[in-house]
Amino acid sequence: MITNFFEGIGAYAMLMSKVFRRPDRWIIFYRALLQEIRLLGLDSIGIVAVLSVFMGAVVTIQTALNLSDPLIPAYYIAIATRESITLEFSPTVVSLILAGKVGSNIASSLGTMRVSEQIDALEVMGVNSANFLILPKIVAQLLFNPILIILSIALGLWGGYMAGGALGLISFTDTLIGYRMEFMPFYTFYALIKTVAYAFIIGSISAYCGYTVKGGAVEVGVASTNAVVRSCLAIILANYVLTDLILNA
Amino acid sequence: MFGHHFSELCVDRFNLERMIQVKGIHKQFGENRVLKGVDVDFIPGKTNLIIGRSGSGKTVFLKTILGLYDPDQGSIHYGDEVLGEMTKERRMLLRQELGMVFQGGALFDSMTVAANIRFPLEMFSNMTEHQKDERVSFVMDRVRLQGSGDMFPAEISGGMQKRVSIARAISMNPKYLFCDEPNSGLDPETAIVIDQLIQELTHEFNMTTIVNTHDMNSVLEIGDHVVFMKDGYKVWEGTNNEVLGSTNADVEEYVFKSKLFKQVRVALRK
Numbered sequence: 346m347i348t349n350f351f352e353g354i355g356a357y358a359m360l361m362s363k364v365f366r367r368p369d370r371w372i373i374f375y376r377a378l379l380q381e382i383r384l385l386g387l388d389s390i391g392i393v394a395v396l397s398v399f400m401g402a403v404v405t406i407q408t409a410l411n412l413s414d415p416l417i418p419a420y421y422i423a424i425a426t427r428e429s430i431t432l433e434f435s436p437t438v439v440s441l442i443l444a445g446k447v448g449s450n451i452a453s454s455l456g457t458m459r460v461s462e463q464i465d466a467l468e469v470m471g472v473n474s475a476n477f478l479i480l481p482k483i484v485a486q487l488l489f490n491p492i493l494i495i496l497s498i499a500l501g502l503w504g505g506y507m508a509g510g511a512l513g514l515i516s517f518t519d520t521l522i523g524y525r526m527e528f529m530p531f532y533t534f535y536a537l538i539k540t541v542a543y544a545f546i547i548g549s550i551s552a553y554c555g556y557t558v559k560g561g562a563v564e565v566g567v568a569s570t571n572a573v574v575r576s577c578l579a580i581i582l583a584n585y586v587l588t589d590l591i592l593n594a
Numbered sequence: 595m596f597g598h599h600f601s602e603l604c605v606d607r608f609n610l611e612r613m614i615q616v617k618g619i620h621k622q623f624g625e626n627r628v629l630k631g632v633d634v635d636f637i638p639g640k641t642n643l644i645i646g647r648s649g650s651g652k653t654v655f656l657k658t659i660l661g662l663y664d665p666d667q668g669s670i671h672y673g674d675e676v677l678g679e680m681t682k683e684r685r686m687l688l689r690q691e692l693g694m695v696f697q698g699g700a701l702f703d704s705m706t707v708a709a710n711i712r713f714p715l716e717m718f719s720n721m722t723e724h725q726k727d728e729r730v731s732f733v734m735d736r737v738r739l740q741g742s743g744d745m746f747p748a749e750i751s752g753g754m755q756k757r758v759s760i761a762r763a764i765s766m767n768p769k770y771l772f773c774d775e776p777n778s779g780l781d782p783e784t785a786i787v788i789d790q791l792i793q794e795l796t797h798e799f800n801m802t803t804i805v806n807t808h809d810m811n812s813v814l815e816i817g818d819h820v821v822f823m824k825d826g827y828k829v830w831e832g833t834n835n836e837v838l839g840s841t842n843a844d845v846e847e848y849v850f851k852s853k854l855f856k857q858v859r860v861a862l863r864k
Contacts (some may be wrong), residue, residue: 369717462700469660469772470714471689 386489401504423523452572455555693763708743
């Protein structure tokens with residue numbers, strides 16, 4: 346098992362060395378990039394929006410229930426909600442959801458191309474198939490996931506604002522005061538650093554799982570599951586390492 | 595082993611630049627030895643067929659010649675160059691001189707028929723858009739696919755998919771054409787059309803074509819040079835005219851397995 350793990354790491358590193366090369370034709374790369382941004386990014390806006398609004402609402406409700414003390418100012422609820430969403434919920438939870446949605450998409454599409462010999466066809470033509478197929482997917486996520494996370498933070502805060510006010514847990518005015526109080530722009534920067542790291546993890550691990558499929562439809566399904574599980578584990582591990590390195594340094 | 599006609603083909607049509615020579619190829623996966631020292635000279639400008647039962651090593655042999663698998667021993671020569679000794683850049687250039695028709699077509703399912711055929715031109719040629727349009731139109735006409743350019747692979751029949759695959763393979767005017775089971779899954783009539791198309795294109799563009807098949811109709815129809823493989827060995831080679839008269843026991847057993855060919859043998863002996 347340990348041998349397999351290290352063999353896998355080696356194969357992953359070798360694949361990435363094939364991926365990060367200069368594209369054969371830039372114009373074709375840009376076209377593929379725009380297509381991937383639409384498929385992997387724009388098509389994820391809906392789920393990210395719904396998830397973020399309700400996540401913000403739940404965080405506000407739970408924080409309000411835990412801070413229901415007359416000695417604690419109400420705007421503290423909003424401060425805690427803001428920090429929770431910015432530091433953890435939006436970058437990490439949304440990335441875990443994207444690992445499921447985008448990761449399985451990448452692994453299954455590449456896996457299907459592998460078993461139907463489309464990747465072999467590219468190789469026979471002299472195309473660096475890893476670079477041609479995987480690089481646009483990774484770059485699309487590196488570019489678009491930060492936008493999704495910024496959107497997620499904004500909608501999460503809006504969800505908290507609406508839920509807190511509508512349920513009478515915190516007034517709209519206190520929420521706005523709390524959201525603005527002692528705001529540290531670095532925390533948003535930290536969230537974006539994590540997002541970029543997670544985007545790379547999702548894109549590269551899912552692509553590795555799909556690109557190296559051997560067999561048929563069953564193996565494509567297994568690869569898709571592996572892509573999600575491995576991406577999620579890697580995100581959780583990276584979350585710990587990055588938090589320690591950036592916030593605890 | 596080789597008949598008079600086969601020798602004549604080698605001498606008359608010899609063209610070193612387009613010749614593929616395979617020397618002592620061995621290939622194994624884990625403990626499974628698939629190729630056990632295969633030597634073949636494929637004739638330039640002709641249709642070369644590799645035949646044999648399922649599991650005889652045909653597909654691995656073809657993919658090794660193409661460079662999709664690296665041989666464990668032996669060498670593959672394209673003209674006077676050895677595949678294994680080529681630089682990465684030269685190997686990439688060589689691949690642009692190869693056309694491949696895969697068993698399942700291997701068409702890019704997110705692209706239309708025309709986009710599939712145009713793809714190699716977009717990637718590797720310096721043609722203008724107008725020249726690319728003309729080339730795609732010419733190739734589509736040549737494989738009789740007029741009017742299908744805007745359709746997707748999922749919307750066309752198996753025979754049409756094979757023709758699209760052939761069109762894509764020849765769009766860059768390759769020196770070498772490889773076909774892996776081009777007739778699999780096709781009805782006999784369409785299979786003959788595909789065979790004839792491969793034969794016509796081979797002669798028209800003077801390509802060295804290697805076809806992997808187990809279809810005896812193809813062997814008799816287009817087999818300028820036939821290589822018979824069994825258990826990872828080459829056990830016989832000759833022409834389509836020689837295959838029915840071969841005295842090799844393995845070839846006889848393979849060729850005359852069906853009732854139809856048994857009757858053909860009886861008729862031939864009369």
